[in-house]
Amino acid sequence: MSRIVSGLRRQPVILLAGLVLVVVLVGGVVSRGTAVAQDQPLDYSHQTHIAAGMDCLFCHSSATRSQIAGVPSVQKCMGCHETITPESESMQTLQGYWERQEPIPWERVNKQPDFVYFSHQPHVNSGLACENCHGDVSSMDQAQKSVEMDMGWCLDCHAQQDEAIAPHLWDCVVCHQ
Amino acid sequence: MTTRLSDNPTTRLSDHRWGMAIDLDKCTGCQACVVSCHAENNVPIVGEEEAAYGRTAHWLRIERYWEGEYPNVKAKFMPVMCQQCTEAPCEAVCPVYATYHSDEGLNGQIYNRCIGTRFCGSACPYKQRMYNWFDPVFPEPLEQQLNPDVTVRSRGIMEKCTFCVQRIRRVKEDAKAEGREVTDGEIQPACAQSCPTNAIVFGDLNDPESRVSQMARSSRAFRLLENLGTEPGVVYLKGGETRV
Amino acid sequence: MQEKLSRRNFLKLVGGAAAAGTAVAIPVAAKGVGQQFVPYVKPPEEALPGDATWYASTCRMCPAGCGIMVRTIDGRAKKIEGNPAYPLNQGKLCARGQAGVQSLYNPDRLKNAVKQNGRGSRSFEPVYWDAALDEVLAKLDSVDPSKIVFYAGTMPDNLYYLVSEWLTAIGAPAPVIYDLHAALEGRAVSLQAAEEMFGAAQMPVYDIANADVVLSFGANFTETWQSPVAYNKAYGDFRGQAGGRGFFIQCEPRLSATAAVADEWVPIRPGVDGLVALALGRIIIEERLGTAGTLGQIYAGMYRGVDVPTIANAAGLEIEQLHRLARILAEADRPVVIPGGYTAGQTNGYGSYQAIQALNLVLSRLGRRGGVYLSQPAPAETLLTMPAPNSFADVQALIERMNAGQVEMLFVYGANPVFELPQAAGFKEALAKVPFVVSFSSFVDETAVQSDLILPNNTYLENWGYQVASPGADRPAVACQQPVVRPLYDTRSTASVILDLAHAMGGAAAEALPWGSEMLFMEDVASILFGSSLNPYTAQTAGEFWAAFRQHGGWWSDRPLQQEPEPVGLGQRPIIVTAPAFDGSARDYPLTLYPYPSVVMSDGRGANLPWLQETPDPMTTVAWNTWVEINPATAHRLHLKNNDVVKIVSPQGEIEATVVEYPGIRPDVIAIPVGWGHEDYGRYAENRGSNPIDLLAPITDPESGALAWGATRVRIERTNRTHALARLESLHGEGRESLS
Amino acid sequence: MSDSVSRIKKSDGIIIPEDVRDQLLLTTLSDDELNQKMLGPMQKTGxxxxxxxxxxxxxxxxxLYAWGYQIYWGFGVSGINRPVYWGMYITTxxxxxxxxxxxxxxxxVLRIFKADWRRPITRxxxxxxxxALxxxxxxxxxxxxxxxxxYWMIPYPNNRHLWPNFQSPLMWDMIAITTYLVGSSLYLYLALLPDLGMARDNSTGWRYKLYRILALGWRGTEPGWHKLETALGIFAIVIIPVFLSVHSIVSWDxxxxxxxxxxxxxxxxxxxIGAIFSGLSALGSILVVVRWGMKLDFFLRKEHLDNVGKLVMVAGLFWLYIWFASLIVNWYGNMPVIRELMHDEFSGEMAPFFYTMMIANxxxxxLLMFRRVRRSPILxxxxxxxxxVGMYVERFLLVSGSLLRNYLPFNWGQFRPTWVSLSIVAMTFAGFILFYMLFTRLIPYVPVWEVKQGRLRYGTRLVGRVQVPTITQVD
Amino acid sequence: MTKTINLMGLFDDDKATSAALDDIYELGVRDDQITVISSIPYPEQALGRHHVWVRLPFIVLAGAFVGFLFGYFLSAITPRLYPINVSGHPLSGGPPAAIITYIFTMLFAVISTFIGVLWEIDVPGFEKKFYDRKVTSGQLAVVLEGLPADKEKAATAAMTAHGGQDIRRPEKITL
Incomplete structure (x- = not known):
């Protein structure tokens, strides 16, 4: 064995290939799950709102009824902020959108590709808490991606469900469209 | 032969076996189902040249057969879509499981898993699998017609009729949210929904009372290329004859 | 259908069209659309992001007026389905109806009002609506009202009402209503004949569903004829009857898709439909066949002078065959006989039509189950007047007036006369003599290219309206059309343009059309229906009714109610059916041309929709281009085969088309589908195929004034070129079913 | 017969038939001269x-450009079509x-059966x-x-929790081809080691550096030789079932x-059988061309061409028989759809291909039954x-021609290759020839050590008056 | 500690070599001290060496067995770990599993043969070795390693007696 290895050791090509492999593997592991906060058009803090006692579903109100949890309309924001801290800087920006009747172009944080079917409704209605997938948003100022929502991640959770339904949840067309 | 399914632990759990019955006596070849399918499933159009070469992407097509010669000539219509075979020849040959058998009897096609070997297309005796030869084109603003429940398939991917699986999923989810069972006739694929003569009926073959089961038991019932043993989920009722 | 509508069916149908019409429905980011969310500023009440909202409305892809439901997601229409509650189509919809969403999102739509820099230049300049309307007003002021003409296709009822009131108020002549679709289905002749024979200008409804024998003369009711979805539905029921599947006989020179599903196809010569009907009636009465033969003796006078052998000879049938058909009819319990569009499109069309309808009388089928009814007008006839199509003779008169300089201003709505009228009629040349032409077309079609100003109409998915089903269903029904999306572009509904013009003109016009907006007009219409005792839904107030009217997609009777035709114009007087006449000598032009409406293209208005272009014709499986159907024997004789390009020459012109060897056509007839051959009309339609209407001679049936579109003879010349038609079917397969 | 009898006369003395000399390379050349005969032509590139x-x-x-074009625009540019989903590419x-x-x-196979004439042509x-693989x-x-x-076809643990479908013949195919490629490459390389050592010892400059690395430090010690021969023997045994299974697995596709x-x-x-037939034919063509191009007449003698020709003929006869067997079965089975297919081949669209195939095969x-034909390089x-050509067309008929027809005549199709697919197919032919050409100039084309070893084994013996070859069992 | 030297001689043919080796054995030189280098393989023991026990077949068998297990794991175990139903077939069918298992067995056998033989013959090894390029010209080299210095003369004589040429204390050279 030692002879072979010693022979190999003199092969810079093999060394280089090994190095590349290591970099790719390490890079792959490290790059997963990194959270990068995105610049949003408005300084909105989830932390502040939740600390003030608000429920996620107050704003993301269609989560129990629809595929999409929903981002509140400008009207909804204004509903409170006409009276609450209307003078702060970010409220002025909000006011601007309202006056121009423009939607707020929020940056997406979590995104599924379009061949994936995901509906909030069954997940939320079956008692799954928002934090399970979105992390502890109450401690985030800006919403951040807390997990890499890839197929294995979905399946890991689906596999842990009740034995009677878990195989159903492994059916490809449940999530693929 | 369906007993072989019981070897597989994932197939025993399901209550449903979705199926379709098509009464050829009622089909008038009106093409409503064809356009309906295009609209529901974001099926691309390919243009005249490609169509002339035989590359139309219709997931559902009306086949027209001639019989006899003038003046005793007859024409018959037969809508043919993916037959959703129980023992589907296409499934076993896919190297990456892009097509597989769902536990409700559907021959599922997972577009984004497809690498485009076209083996399934060669293996399908009905030639009902459509390949995306090019990226689909939807000149603005035609892309706004696209159904968000169905992904748009890029080039190099096989696609086919899914029995409008997105509709099945939606109805099931709605029924679950309302805490009830799915009722017969509640799920309608786009073709069955639009069919003006009600020639196409969709339902659960496991439910002996469903309309589709009743039709499947008809003496007129047959399946396409039955002798190949593919056990299609589509049942045809052959055209009748009136004697005067 | 018998009980009141359950709430359940309509949970998802939303009546909040006002919201869709007025609120800002900005597309919310659906999954996978870009990297940003774009939420609503003010959400419409009923909209749930990502969830579908269904709006009930009315289909306008043909004049049948089916009820539809439109699935909209985040403010965008996605899919059109039939409205299950609407009695006419009962949740079903045809290919063209399904494709309607592509007229909304068509990439070639006009996005604003435009002015053309010189007619035919195809160079358009956007104009502000106010400026455009000012220009129209100025013109309206300056010309003699009697020289203003409104030329329209079969209009929606609401628009017809507004336009005719407006024209009356300003002293202009009534609108000229003519389009190819109506001509090909013999709509004008149907109404004319109904008025003369039954005393009411209403479309007859044939109760195929409950008949046991159906004899149709060229009525392609499973394709495009009159109300194809309703008739298809009826055909399905006809085949599924408990008592047996019925017997269906189709008489026409070409095996149409309708004939393909018939139990028997009788390939009669063109133009002999009425003669065959006469012979059948004569045989039934002379030989006292069945009950009809006995009871029908009182009608013997109608068949005086009918010589069966002569007719058999003229029709190209054996006498025995006529006897057999007569026996089948007479011995049936519930037979019905249907005169089709091809019958009407002959020089003897009107007489033939009467002769065929008379069979229903002889067989005692008027107002009987499985027989003939009349379309039931809704209550409040004052508002719900149906547009009566004009005859081709009326159009010829208009062309003469245009040529004589008696038309100074022409409005064109919903019709494309430059494409649809035979070239030999000279409409395009006459149009050049009209000083000011305004088109309301949403697309730049052939007629719009010849106009000065285009005031693009919204598509029907962005418009208000209502439609009385005609031919109707088994009960009175009024479909409600409401905008399901906010207009995509700066286009305006023609109805609102008419209202604006009337308002700006003031005086009688403003008085005749007092409504400030289309919606107010619609509310008024609904309030008339509100009082009816037949309401299918409960509404306490007019406001509630108006909401329910929109939510349910219209109003209809909660129980079946059909009007029996009274035979006022028939009896003892002999029915005269003249021998058909044809343009072109039989020696130079040995073949008769049968231009037929394609099931996907209709009369050509579907040509700009890619879905329809790619949908294969059911019989030939050809898409995207014009073909000519030739009997294989004829083709063999002319040394032609599939995919050969040939020149088809008539005394009036010539076109090119590609050969399809078609086993189901008489050897002395060739058939060409109508719909292709557009010069303009968007990228999907332009320069694709040819238009057989160009070949037609502008000859009419002297009795009805209808265009005899089936009465032109042609010859075929080889070009030695081939064109691979986009056929779904394999030519090698020879139409066989299976080889297993 | 009488002719050959008449040629043998007493006065002729001892007869050494020409082919005996050819076959056994009975030469008096020294090892060095042999080395130079091999290495010399490698450096001569005109x-x-x-x-x-x-x-x-x-x-x-x-x-490569055409391939890129196809990837960029989509597979449609290749002319493949429904239902002819498999066209020129699978054929090729x-x-x-x-x-x-x-x-x-x-x-x-010839190593196992110790057919010594194989030695110069094995490499x-x-x-x-x-x-080719x-x-x-x-x-x-x-x-x-x-x-x-x-890469989804490669089995490896992944975050999708998905493995390839081992029920798919394409997976069998992929693994079998990989195995065969690995096996035959290693086999080639192992037998090459001594010759690489020889080349290393006889070259300078970049060639020396190349051969030095490739030879892996081979010296030719006694146990080394022994173990190498054992390994080659094992290889020969292992690779034969692989070789038989590969093409049957391809046929299962x-x-x-x-x-x-x-x-x-x-x-x-x-x-x-078809593979052996076409493979041996290709070898025949290549030997003639290389023999001419590198002037290797010394190593590649007419006897070798003769033997290859014989093998081609025998494989051809065998192929013809099996092909006929498949035909007759289909013919008598007389299933309607097969009848259509046969009709298409005999007198329909595919007839030109069918008759080309028949004539070319x-x-x-x-003709190869005649010794004179076999011994004429150009013929x-x-x-x-x-x-x-014939075998390519046979595959085309089988792969694409069959797909033109199926159980539902409505769905029969058409197939026209385009410039893209033809370019890509041409690319592989060009690539094969190019790589092979470069190979002949870089790697000793004739296994010199095997030829030298052969000399150890050969001898002649006088039988009657004819000198006949003898073989000494030294390995 | 006796001083040892290395000795190398070249011979023209196999008979001379084996004869010389016979004499060298007589000097008490052990088998593992002698290396014969040739340009062609000679039959075993032809040059006087003892029988060498070759491990290669066992390496190949072991490799094949590993391949068998690997193939079986892929084709029969993984479909059960990640169950997906196709065509109504069992999750892992016998025939496909047999094919996959067979091919992997062969693949591993092939690879283990290759690696095994390289292992056995100590390549790759690019370090300096006793060698003479005349070997490729058909000569046989006999290398005596670790020869006690006192036997050099006798060994040289033995070689010379049988036609040995260029007998010397060799340097290790770069191949």
């Missing part, structure tokens, strides 16, 4: 060689896999196997619609479906090329 290299490289580059794939079969046939045959190996990549996702014209139990045999079989070249 303008014709470089012209050919440039032309072939250009074709190869053009094919099957063709190359077929070509690859001669290498093992020559070197492994050429093995190299042909390796390069490399070209074949490109096709799974060329053929898939989304080549950038092709077709035979396991219910597609008419594909579904037949005789195909594994037909494919293997059968005429060489007949052998023409006939073996003809067989390869």
């Amino acid at each position: 303008p014709m060689f470089w012209t050919a290299v440039v032309v072939l490289a250009a074709i190869f580059a053009w094919g 794939f099957v063709f190359w896999v077929g070509i690859s079969h001669a290498g093992t046939m020559i070197s492994a 050429g045959a093995e190299a042909m196997t390796a390069f 490399m070209m074949a190996g490109l096709f799974p990549l060329i053929h898939v619609g989304r080549v950038w996702k092709v 077709f035979a396991v479906t219910s597609q008419p014209g594909w579904h037949s139990t005789i195909y594994p045999l037909l494919f293997i 059968v005429v060489p079989i007949i 052998l070249l023409i006939l073996t090329l003809s067989v390869n």
Whole structure:
């Protein structure tokens, strides 16, 4: 064995290939799950709102009824902020959108590709808490991606469900469209 | 032969076996189902040249057969879509499981898993699998017609009729949210929904009372290329004859 | 259908069209659309992001007026389905109806009002609506009202009402209503004949569903004829009857898709439909066949002078065959006989039509189950007047007036006369003599290219309206059309343009059309229906009714109610059916041309929709281009085969088309589908195929004034070129079913 | 017979038939001279060689462009069509896999049976196997619609929790081809080690550096030789079942479906025999060309051409028989759809291909029965090329021709290759020839050590008055 | 500690070599001290060496067994770990599993043969070795390693007696 290895050791090509492999593997592991906060058009803090006692579903109100949890309309924001801290800087920006009747172009944080079917409704209605997938948003100022929502991640959770339904949840067309 | 399914632990759990019955006596070849399918499933159009070469992407097509010669000539219509075979020849040959058998009897096609070997297309005796030869084109603003429940398939991917699986999923989810069972006739694929003569009926073959089961038991019932043993989920009722 | 509508069916149908019409429905980011969310500023009440909202409305892809439901997601229409509650189509919809969403999102739509820099230049300049309307007003002021003409296709009822009131108020002549679709289905002749024979200008409804024998003369009711979805539905029921599947006989020179599903196809010569009907009636009465033969003796006078052998000879049938058909009819319990569009499109069309309808009388089928009814007008006839199509003779008169300089201003709505009228009629040349032409077309079609100003109409998915089903269903029904999306572009509904013009003109016009907006007009219409005792839904107030009217997609009777035709114009007087006449000598032009409406293209208005272009014709499986159907024997004789390009020459012109060897056509007839051959009309339609209407001679049936579109003879010349038609079917397969 | 009898006269003395000398390389040349006879031509590259290299490289580059074009625009540009979902690419794939079969046939089978005439041509045959398989190996990549996702066919643990479907014949195919490629490349390389050492010892400059690395420090010690021979023996035994299974697995790609014209139990045999037939033919062509191009008349003698010709003929007869067997079964089965297919081949659209195939395959079989034809390099070249055309067309008929017809006549189709697919197919032919040409100039084409070893084994013995070869069992 | 030297001689043919080796054995030189280098393989024991026990077949068998297990794991175990139903077939069918298992067995056998033989013959090894390029010209080299210095003369004589040429204390050279 030692002879072979010693022979190999003199092969810079093999060394280089090994190095590349290591970099790719390490890079792959490290790059997963990194959270990068995105610049949003408005300084909105989830932390502040939740600390003030608000429920996620107050704003993301269609989560129990629809595929999409929903981002509140400008009207909804204004509903409170006409009276609450209307003078702060970010409220002025909000006011601007309202006056121009423009939607707020929020940056997406979590995104599924379009061949994936995901509906909030069954997940939320079956008692799954928002934090399970979105992390502890109450401690985030800006919403951040807390997990890499890839197929294995979905399946890991689906596999842990009740034995009677878990195989159903492994059916490809449940999530693929 | 369906007993072989019981070897597989994932197939025993399901209550449903979705199926379709098509009464050829009622089909008038009106093409409503064809356009309906295009609209529901974001099926691309390919243009005249490609169509002339035989590359139309219709997931559902009306086949027209001639019989006899003038003046005793007859024409018959037969809508043919993916037959959703129980023992589907296409499934076993896919190297990456892009097509597989769902536990409700559907021959599922997972577009984004497809690498485009076209083996399934060669293996399908009905030639009902459509390949995306090019990226689909939807000149603005035609892309706004696209159904968000169905992904748009890029080039190099096989696609086919899914029995409008997105509709099945939606109805099931709605029924679950309302805490009830799915009722017969509640799920309608786009073709069955639009069919003006009600020639196409969709339902659960496991439910002996469903309309589709009743039709499947008809003496007129047959399946396409039955002798190949593919056990299609589509049942045809052959055209009748009136004697005067 | 018998009980009141359950709430359940309509949970998802939303009546909040006002919201869709007025609120800002900005597309919310659906999954996978870009990297940003774009939420609503003010959400419409009923909209749930990502969830579908269904709006009930009315289909306008043909004049049948089916009820539809439109699935909209985040403010965008996605899919059109039939409205299950609407009695006419009962949740079903045809290919063209399904494709309607592509007229909304068509990439070639006009996005604003435009002015053309010189007619035919195809160079358009956007104009502000106010400026455009000012220009129209100025013109309206300056010309003699009697020289203003409104030329329209079969209009929606609401628009017809507004336009005719407006024209009356300003002293202009009534609108000229003519389009190819109506001509090909013999709509004008149907109404004319109904008025003369039954005393009411209403479309007859044939109760195929409950008949046991159906004899149709060229009525392609499973394709495009009159109300194809309703008739298809009826055909399905006809085949599924408990008592047996019925017997269906189709008489026409070409095996149409309708004939393909018939139990028997009788390939009669063109133009002999009425003669065959006469012979059948004569045989039934002379030989006292069945009950009809006995009871029908009182009608013997109608068949005086009918010589069966002569007719058999003229029709190209054996006498025995006529006897057999007569026996089948007479011995049936519930037979019905249907005169089709091809019958009407002959020089003897009107007489033939009467002769065929008379069979229903002889067989005692008027107002009987499985027989003939009349379309039931809704209550409040004052508002719900149906547009009566004009005859081709009326159009010829208009062309003469245009040529004589008696038309100074022409409005064109919903019709494309430059494409649809035979070239030999000279409409395009006459149009050049009209000083000011305004088109309301949403697309730049052939007629719009010849106009000065285009005031693009919204598509029907962005418009208000209502439609009385005609031919109707088994009960009175009024479909409600409401905008399901906010207009995509700066286009305006023609109805609102008419209202604006009337308002700006003031005086009688403003008085005749007092409504400030289309919606107010619609509310008024609904309030008339509100009082009816037949309401299918409960509404306490007019406001509630108006909401329910929109939510349910219209109003209809909660129980079946059909009007029996009274035979006022028939009896003892002999029915005269003249021998058909044809343009072109039989020696130079040995073949008769049968231009037929394609099931996907209709009369050509579907040509700009890619879905329809790619949908294969059911019989030939050809898409995207014009073909000519030739009997294989004829083709063999002319040394032609599939995919050969040939020149088809008539005394009036010539076109090119590609050969399809078609086993189901008489050897002395060739058939060409109508719909292709557009010069303009968007990228999907332009320069694709040819238009057989160009070949037609502008000859009419002297009795009805209808265009005899089936009465032109042609010859075929080889070009030695081939064109691979986009056929779904394999030519090698020879139409066989299976080889297993 | 009488003629040959009359030639033998007493006065002729001892007769040494020409082929005996040829076959056994009975030469008095020293080892050094043998080395130089092999290494010399490798360094002689004339303008014709470089012209050919440039032309072939250009074709190869053009094919790469066409492939890129196909990836960018979509598979539609290749002319493949529903229902002819498998066209030129799979045809060419099957063709190359077929070509690859001669290498093992020559070197492994003949090694086991100790057929000594094989010695000078084994390396050429093995190299042909390796390069043909490399070209074949490109096709799974060329053929898939989304080549950038092709790694999904590789079994490895992943975050999708998905494995490939081992029930798919394509997976069997991929693994079998990989195994065969790995096996035949290693086999080639192992037998090459001593010659690389020889080349190293006889070269300077960059060639020395190259051979030094490739030779891995081979010296030729006694146990080394012994173990190498053992390994080659094991290889020969292991690779033969692999070689038999590879093409039968390729045939299962077709035979396991219910597609008419594909579904037949005789195909594994037909494919293997066809592969040997076409592979040996390709070897015949290559030997003639290399012999001429490198002036290797010393090593590659007419006897070798004669023997290869004989093998081609025998394989051809065998192929003809199996092909006939599949035909007769279909004919008598008389299923309607098969009848259509046969009609199409005999007198329909595919008739030109069918008759090309018949003529191109059968005429060489007949002509190769004549010794004079076999021993004429130019005739052998023409006939073996003809067989390869014929066998390519046979695969085309089987793969694409069958797909033109199926159970539902409504869905029959058409297929017209485009410039893209033709360019890509041409690319693999150009690539094969190019790589093979470069190989002949870099690697000793004739296994010199085996030739030298052969001399240890050969001798002649006088039987009556004829000097006949004898073989000494030294290994 | 006796001083040892290395000795190398070249011979023209196999008979001379084996004869010389016979004499060298007589000097008490052990088998593992003698290396014969040739340009072609000679039959075993032809040059006087003892029988060498070759491990290669066992390496190949072991490799094949590993391949068998690997193939079986892939084709029969993984479909059960990640169950997906196709065509109504069992999750892992016998025939496909047999094919996959067979091919992997062969693949591993091939690879283990290759690696095994390289291992056995100590390549790759690029370090300096006793060698003479004349070997490729057909001569046989006999290398005596670790020869006690006192036997050099006798060994040289033995070689010379049988036609040995260029007998010397060799340097290790770069191959």
